[in-house]
Amino acid sequence: MGYLFATPSWFFGIDIALELAFAVITLAVGLYSYKVYKLSGKNQVKTFSIAFSLISVSYLIQSITNFLILSKLNENVCRAFNIASINTLNNIGFYAYMLFFTIGLLTLTHTTLRSKNERIYPLMFAVTFLAILFSTNQLYIFYLLASTLLTYMVWHYFQNYIKNKQTKTLIVLVAFVFLLFGRLHFLVSVNHSLFYMIGHFLELVAYILILINLILVIRK
Amino acid sequence: MNQKRNRLTVIHDILRVIQKKNSKIKPTHIIYKANLSHAMLEEYMKEMIEKGFVEEQKQKKGKTYSLTEKGFNFLKEYKTITAFLESYGLGD
Numbered sequence: 238m239g240y241l242f243a244t245p246s247w248f249f250g251i252d253i254a255l256e257l258a259f260a261v262i263t264l265a266v267g268l269y270s271y272k273v274y275k276l277s278g279k280n281q282v283k284t285f286s287i288a289f290s291l292i293s294v295s296y297l298i299q300s301i302t303n304f305l306i307l308s309k310l311n312e313n314v315c316r317a318f319n320i321a322s323i324n325t326l327n328n329i330g331f332y333a334y335m336l337f338f339t340i341g342l343l344t345l346t347h348t349t350l351r352s353k354n355e356r357i358y359p360l361m362f363a364v365t366f367l368a369i370l371f372s373t374n375q376l377y378i379f380y381l382l383a384s385t386l387l388t389y390m391v392w393h394y395f396q397n398y399i400k401n402k403q404t405k406t407l408i409v410l411v412a413f414v415f416l417l418f419g420r421l422h423f424l425v426s427v428n429h430s431l432f433y434m435i436g437h438f439l440e441l442v443a444y445i446l447i448l449i450n451l452i453l454v455i456r457k
Numbered sequence: 458m459n460q461k462r463n464r465l466t467v468i469h470d471i472l473r474v475i476q477k478k479n480s481k482i483k484p485t486h487i488i489y490k491a492n493l494s495h496a497m498l499e500e501y502m503k504e505m506i507e508k509g510f511v512e513e514q515k516q517k518k519g520k521t522y523s524l525t526e527k528g529f530n531f532l533k534e535y536k537t538i539t540a541f542l543e544s545y546g547l548g549d
Contacts, residue, residue, distance in 0.1 A: 269541070270541070273537075276530060276538055277531070278508040279542075282542070282547055348547070349546065394546065397546030401546075406543065409544050454537060455537060457536055457537050457540045
């Protein structure tokens with residue numbers, strides 16, 4: 238299955254820069270939450286930190302894959318790893334991105350459940366990956382599952398905002414609404430190259446908001 | 458106090474009490490100043506010693522507690538920690 242999107246030529250390179258920026262912002266949240274975990278000792282925060290770090294790795298992989306596809310390096314990489322074609326390289330990159338992003342999102346969702354039952358996480362993990370693995374349209378299922386998990390996250394952050402009406406809780410809520418739209422858009426989109434572009438811009442707004450929240454928290 | 462304090466706030470209150478007493482305080486003082494029961498103090502102290510926020514010193518007449526560097530750091534960063542936890546709904 239080929240996952241190469243027909244990206245508009247003017248968007249070449251911009252997507253790589255955006256993915257790299259998403260990786261940096263999510264890594265910053267991951268590292269900062271790890272610092273909060275070290276100070277507070279709350280295991281929930283440690284899981285939150287791992288979730289954001291995994292999402293960061295997924296964006297980094299996506300960025301590197303797109304960079305390799307665009308650059309002349311791809312032939313050398315294909316030769317070095319005995320990869321048949323650029324399309325195979327793209328598929329490997331996309332599967333790795335999908336794997337890390339899904340685990341990250343699952344971990345983030347599990348964090349908000351506050352469940353002490355250790356069996357819930359492996360169950361969520363198994364159901365999600367079996368659904369993707371045995372699907373005839375893995376890309377569609379990936380976006381469907383990501384949208385479902387993000388819908389739950391939006392509900393969680395909406396409840397958090399209602400409970401605690403502050404600018405920072407509103408920023409996080411709006412950021413996750415944008416992340417949800419970025420994924421949901423794919424499910425209804427017929428023009429996937431346009432989706433690729435719009436999806437990146439929606440995610441950009443979301444991560445800028447997440448960065449603003451982080452800056453507001455640190456400057457407090 | 459109208460609202461029930463969450464776990465992090467109780468830890469903060471205990472550490473503040475220890476800090477105010479120049480980092481050496483008897484358990485009975487903490488119970489009184491931080492508004493805790495004896496059972497709660499035992500539970501929280503065990504947790505805070507495990508996390509490295511507090512050190513216990515055994516004296517001839519009972520024991521005293523003092524803050525560690527990590528405990529001081531926690532107090533310094535408390536507002537930032539709570540702001541971060543609140544923004545993502547990670548509180549108790």
